[in-house]
Amino acid sequence: MNYLNETIDSLHEKLANKEITSKDLTQDTLKTINDSEDTYNAFVTVNKDAVKDAEKVDADGIKGSLSGIPIAIKDNILTDGLLTTASSKILSNFMPVYSATVVEKLKAAGAINAGKTNLDEFAMGSSTETSYYGTSHNAWDTTKVPGGSSGGSAAAVANGDVVAALGTDTGGSIRQPSAFNGIFGIKPTYGRVSRWGVIAFASSLDQVGVMSKRVEDSATVLSTIAGHDDHDSTSSNKEVPDYRANLNKDMTGIKIAVPKEFWHEGTNPELLKQIDATIETYKKLGATVEEVSLPTLKHAVEVYYVIASSEASSNLQRYDGVRYGFRAKDVKNIKELFVNSRSEGFGDEVKRRIMLGTFALSAGAYDAYFKKAAEVRTLFINEMSAVLDKYDLIAGPSTTTTAFGIGDKIDDPLAMYMNDILTIPANLAGLPAASVPAGLADGMPVGLQLIAKPFDEQTIFNAAYALQEENKFYEKIPTSLKGED
Template sequence: MDYFKQDLASLHDLLVKKEVSVTDLVKETLTTIKERDQKLAAFLTLNEQAALDQAAKLDQQGIDPANILAGIPLAIKDNIVTKNLRTTAASKILENFQPIYDATVMEKLAAQQAVTIGKTNLDEFAMGGSTENSAFQITKNAWDQTKVPGGSSGGSAAAVAGGEVLAALGSDTGGSIRQPAAFNGIVGVKPTYGRVSRYGLIAFASSLDQIGPFTRNVKDNALLLNAISGLDPHDSTSSNQKVPDFAAGLDGNIKNMKIAVPKEYLGEGIAEPVKAAIKQAISTFEKLGATVDEVSLPHSKYGVPVYYIIASSEASSNLQRFDGIRYGYRAQDVKNLEDVYVKSRSEAFGDEVKRRIMLGTFSLSAGTYDAFFKKAAQVRTLICQDFAKVFADYDLILGPTAPTTAFGIGEDIDDPITMYMNDILTIPVNLAGLPGMSLPAGFADGLPIGLQLIANRFAENTMYRAGYAFEQATDFHKEIPAIGGQN
C-alpha cells in the first residue's frame, strides 16, 4: 500500500469494497515500516501479532461504511499508554513497562476499530525539540536523514512523512506536534486544551500537555481529531464543549475571514527563507479573499522563559512517581531506601529530564517560588490577555511554525538555550491553551517550511477551514520525500 497515493477516504473506500483486505493492508504496512525504519528509526515497538489478529477479525465481520477509521493502521507516540503493549516514554526508567489499561484516546480509537500498528519514538518524557533525547535511538527526518525530525513527537511525524502510516497521534506541550510537523512537511494539530482527554498520557506538564493528530493533509487531520475529542470523566480538565464535525464545511471558502500576523513572529531570529515563505502564504490568503493585518503580541517574547519555569515545575512534580519502588527501573546496588530513590533516578533518567527536574524543583522551592514560579504564572496571564485582545477582532493568527527548517543531528544538542529557542513561536499557544496547526508552506534547500495557524479557544473549525483553503490553493502537501520514491 503506497500511503502517498491514499488518504483516509480513498483507503476507507477500498476496504469497504473489499478491494483491499485489512490483513493485507496491515501486513504491507508492517513490511514498509521494517524497510523504511532502518533509515528513519521512527518506531520503538511494533504491535505485530495483535494488529494481525484484529485485522483478521475485521475482515471476517466487514468494514462499517460509516466508520472512516475502521481497519486503518495508526502509529501512537510512546508516551500514550496502551494496554499490554510496551510504553516507555523513551526512557530507561520505563524500558519494560506494560500498562494494564488504555488511555482514553486509545479506547476511542478502538471504538472506531482503528488498528494500532506500533509505538513511536520521542524525546524522553516528551522533553526536547529534536527526538535526540530518547534513551533508545535517534529518529531521522523523512526528507534528509542527516537532519532531526523535530520533537518531541519526532517519531510520529517521521512515520507519517515517510509514508509508513497514513496518520499518527502525538502530544504537544510547547510545540511538540507542530514543530515536527513543520520539519517533516505534514499537517500537525494541537487542539484546544481540554478538547482531548489527557487520561493515559504520561504527564510532563499537566497544564500544557495535549494529544493531537499528524496526517498528510488537512481533511484527514480533522477526521482523526473528530475520533479522539470529547469530555472524559477520567480527566477533570477535559471540556464538555460540544464536539463539532471538524471535517464538515471544508469547502475552500474563506472570504471575509480576518487574519492577524503578529510582527513579533516575523522579527529577529526568523530565517530569511522562512520569512519569504510566510509572506507568500499571506499573499495566498489575501487572494482567497481573507483580510490580513499586522498586530502585536507584546508579551510573546517572554514565552520561552515562562514556559521553561512552568513546564519544569510541573515536570518536577509529575516525575516524582518514578521512584524505583512501584514500577519501572530499580537500581541494584543499594543499601537503604534513599539509595533506591537516588540511584534509580540517577541511572535511569537522561540528562535533559534531570535538567528540567532540577530547574523545576529550584523554581518551586521556598526561597525562589515568588521570584520565579509566581512571576512566570503572572506573565502567562499577560500572554493570554494579548491573545484575547487579538481574537476580539480577528478569526485567526498566522505565522511561521519554527524559526528555521530542520537542523542537523547533533548540531544544537549541547546548547540547551538554542534548542529551547526553537519553540519560541509555538510555546505561547500552549501557555494560552489555544488550538494551533502547522501545515506545509514551502521548501528551503529541499527541507519543508511550516506555516502556523492559531485559532481562538474551541475554534478548531475556523483553523481547519483556513488550512484546507490554503492547501487547496497550493501544492506543497503533494511533495514526497526521497524515502517515498521521489524528491
C-alpha cells in the first residue's frame, strides 16, 4: 500500500467495497513501517496487536470513514497496554493502563493504532534530536532533521508509512515539522481537543492535532477526536462541525492579515519568495490581503520559554523513580532515589527547561520573570484578537528556515529555540493554526502558516484546501522516495 497516492476517502471506498480488508491494509502498513524504519526512525513502538484489531474491524464491518484505517500516534499520548515513553529514558518501561481520550475516540471510530511515533523528549525540542531513541530523519533529505517535537509523526506521513498521524503542539510542534516535511498539520484551538491522557509538558499551551498529506484527511480526523471531555476541565463544550463535509475552496471575500513582523530578518530569502508567491495566489483566488503589525511578536520566544519551562518544572516533578518509570539503582535513601532517577532518566534539554522553570517560579524571580511573562502573554492575546476582529485569517511563514542538517543546532539551545518564533504566538493566544505546503526552497519544503479566530478551524481548512487544490503539492514525491513505488 502506497499511502502517498491514497486518502482516507479512497481507502474507505476500497474497504467498504471489499476491494481490500482492514487486515490486509494493516499488514501492508506494518511491513511498510518495518521496511522504512532503518532510514527514517519515525517510530518508537510498532503496535504488534494492530492486525488483531483490524481483524475485529473486518468482522464487525466497515462503517465510518476511519473504520479499518491505520493511524500513527505520537508517543506522548497514552495507549492502554502499548509502551508510551515520551521518547525519554525515564519512561522507557512505562506501560499505561488506560488510553488517552483521543485514542479512545479513534478506536471507537474503528481506526487502527499502527504504532507510536518518535518525538523530542517530553516534546521539548524542534528537531527530534533530544529523543532517547535517536533522531528521526526528513523524508526530503535524510541528512536533515524532520523538525519537532512531532518529527516522527511528520516523517511517518511524509514518507508514506501512514495516511495520517496525531501530534501535539505546545509552541509549534505540529506546524514546524509539517512545514519541514511538506505536509499539512493543524493545531486546533486550545480546548477543542481533550488533553486527557496526553503526557503534560506545558498544560496551558499543549494541544493535540493532526498531520496528513491532504487537508481533507486532517479534517476527517479532527472531527473525530474533537469535542468536550468530562476528564478535561479545559475542554470546550462547543459543538464540533463536520470539517470534511464543510470543506469549501471559495476564497471570495476572505480577509487575510499579513503581519510585517512575520517577515523576520533572519528568514531564508528563498523561503520568503515562496510565501510571497503563495499570498499572491490567495489574491488571485479572491481574498483580500493587507499588511498589519503585531509589535509584541519580538518578545514571543522569551515569554514562551519562561511560561512553558515553568509549567514543565511543575508537571515533571511526578517523575521521581517511585510510582512508575525508570528507577535508579544502588541508592541509599529517598533523596538519592529522587536525584539519581531524575539525573539518569532525563536528557539535557529536559533538565535545562526544568531548571529554567524552577528558577522563574522561585520566590526571588517570580515577579520579574513568570508574572511579567504572563502579562506580556495577555498583550499577545489582545493584539491578535484585535487583528482577528477585522480579518478572517493571519498568514505568514511557518518557519524562518527550511529543514536544517542533523547536528547543526543541537549544541546551541538559543538557536534551536528561535525555530519557534513564528509559531509560538498562536499557542500563547490559544488560537487554531496550521501549516500548509507552499512550495520548495533550495529543494526543501516550505510551509505557510494560517491562524484563525478561536474555534474557527473550518476557515483554516477551507483556505488550506484552496491552496492545496491550486499548487497540488501532495503530488510531489519526497526526494528520498524518488524511484520507489
